[in-house]
Amino acid sequence: MSSFSSRKEFISEQLTQPEETFTDIKDILVKSEEEVEDSLKLKGQKETRKDKHLYACTMCDKVFSKKTNMIYHTRTHTGEKPFSCKFCGKCFSRESIMNNHLRIHTGEKPFSCMTCGKSFTLKHQLTDHVRIHTGEKPFPCSACEKSFKLKSGLNQHMRIHKCEKPFSCATCGKGFNQRSQLTLHMKNHMGDRPFSCMTCGKTFASNSRLIVHMRTHSGEKPFSCATCGKSYSQKGHLTVHMRIHTGERPFLCSTSFKSKSSLNLHMKIHTGVKPFLCTTCGKSFSQKSYLANHNRIHTGERPFSCKTCGRGFIQRHTYMLHMRTHTGEKPYLCKTCGKRYNQKSHLTDHIRTHTGEKPFLCKTCGKGFTIKLLLINHIRTHTDERPFSCITCGKSFHVKPHLISHMKAHTDEKPYQCKMCKKAFRLKSSLNFHMRLHTGVGLFSCKTCKKTFHFKSNYMRHIKMHDSQA
Structure with a gap:
């Protein structure tokens, strides 16, 4: 049946052809089945050829379905640009590209957005x-x-995963993911910084960087987090912040990082590269910003000043943390007990009081600590190092808080006052002990004779007295 159907289609097609193509209809009808099948096979090959790319570039063997496309492509090899702009003389390989270009001069924008009405040339x-x-x-x-x-x-994003940086600076060899980044970088070598801040006079290689800088003066933070409402002056900072909520860490080493800059900084730990050298003391740093902050130790410069108390700071980060002491902002919340902290590191240290984790171990006695600073202070008990000395009497101490407490003995300063009896104390801990007299909270009570003690040491000695009598 299929054979008959094919034969019928073949005959119907032949009957539509001009008369000169065959002598008699009978000649077709008497064709053998094999001849019809051969004819159909040949017809199918011709139809297949129509679907294939028929025009090949003689220079690179690339094939095209249309002859015009092949001609346009050939001009990429020959450099031929026969279409010229009547306004600026710029030449193009295609007339359609030239027509699009002409809209730059005419201002024509025929493609309009149905939502906001904005128009475009292409x-x-x-x-x-x-x-x-x-x-x-x-x-x-x-x-x-x-x-x-x-x-x-x-395409630009994929270069992050491939670690591909195809655009290299000819002067210093630094690589970039995007050509625009290289162009901006080159201006640093050429000293080309045409965009100047009207407030402080600082200059920039691009207008976009000037706009971002101006926000440090105006306080403008146009990029807000939809989750917690925190605002940022740069979109990139908001993108990194959002990863706190999403948990995304797209930059990988053996550990993962929320931003590429954090990964690059981390990699220098493995390589040990510290190319930025202090000319005053010879100390080297992995980042240029670290060197800039370090140099302020030598110059005494403190560019970040608190408007409330006038205190100056070397780093902006330290200044921002200090401002929270005035505003009372404590953005870091402990999910276990609800206690809040103004620094993330303080929250991290606090969480260890719940988990019992003590990652900082003393190599001498094996004692563990929740905070690295406590370990450093503890090690001094083994070495007997006392780096904090009183300038009045020369007495030295293991830790700085002990020196601060001692200095009050010379000044007779007693800043901690009891609100109930107005008695003043040099140390906050002394005030806390004193408050137990008024509140009764925190006193150590003997279960045998009900006697109370301020200090645990006195309470323990008292307990031993009962034990010895027993």
């Missing part, structure tokens, strides 16, 4: 723009499942 620019409204991100990363609105954005 159709693909409108297509890319519409994704801002729709939120569509059709280009996913196969490595980390991050998606992008533009294919160019995906």
Whole structure:
């Protein structure tokens, strides 16, 4: 049946041909089944050829389905640009590209966004723009499942995973993921910084960096976290912050990091590279910013000043932490007991009181500590190192708080006053002990004779007296 169907189709097609193509209809009808099948096979080959790329570039063997596409492609080898802009004289290999270029001079923007009315010179620019409204991100990363609105954005992102930096500085050899980053970097070598801050006079290689810098003066923070409401002056800072909520750590070594800069800094721990040298004391640093902060120790410069108390700071980070002492801001919450802290490191140390973790071990006696500073102070009990000396009497101490307490003995300063009886104390711990007299809270009570003690040591001696009598 299939054979008859094929034969019938073949005859029907032949009957539609001009008369000169065959002499008599009978000639077709008497054709053998094999001849019909051969004819059909040949016809199928011709149809297949129509679907194939028929035009090949003689220079690179690339094939095209249309002759015009092959001609346009050939011009990439020959450099031929027959279409010239009548306004600026720029030449193009295709007339369509020249027409798009002409819109720069005429100001024509025929492609308009139906949502916001913004217009564009090219159709693909409108297509890319519409994704801002729709939120569509059709280009996913196969490595980390991050998606992008533009294919160019995906291509640039993939270089992060491949550690690919195709754009290198000819002067210092530094590599970059994007050509625009290299262009900005080159301006640092050439001293080309045409954008100047009207407030402080600082200059920048790009207008975008000047805009970001101006926010340090205005206090503007246009990028807000939808989860916790925290605001940032730069979009990149918000992106890194969001990973606190999402837990994303896309930059990997043996450990993972939320930002690429953190990974790069971490890698210097393995390599030991510290290319930035202090010319005053010879100390070297892994980052230029670390060297800049260190140099302020020698110059005495403290550019970050507290407007409330006037105290100056070498680093912006230290200044920001100090400001929380005035504002009372404590953004770091312990999920176990609800206690809050103004520094993340303080929260980390506190959490160990719940977990019992003591990661800092003394190599001499094996004693463990929750905080590294406590270990450093403890080690001095073995070495008898006393680096904190009183400038009045010369007495030295293992830890700085003991020196501070001692200095009050010379000044007779008693800043801690009891609110109930107005008695004053040099140490806060002394005030806490005194408050037990008023409140009764924290006293050590003997279960045998009900006698109370301020200090645990006195209480323990008292207990031993009962034990010896027994």
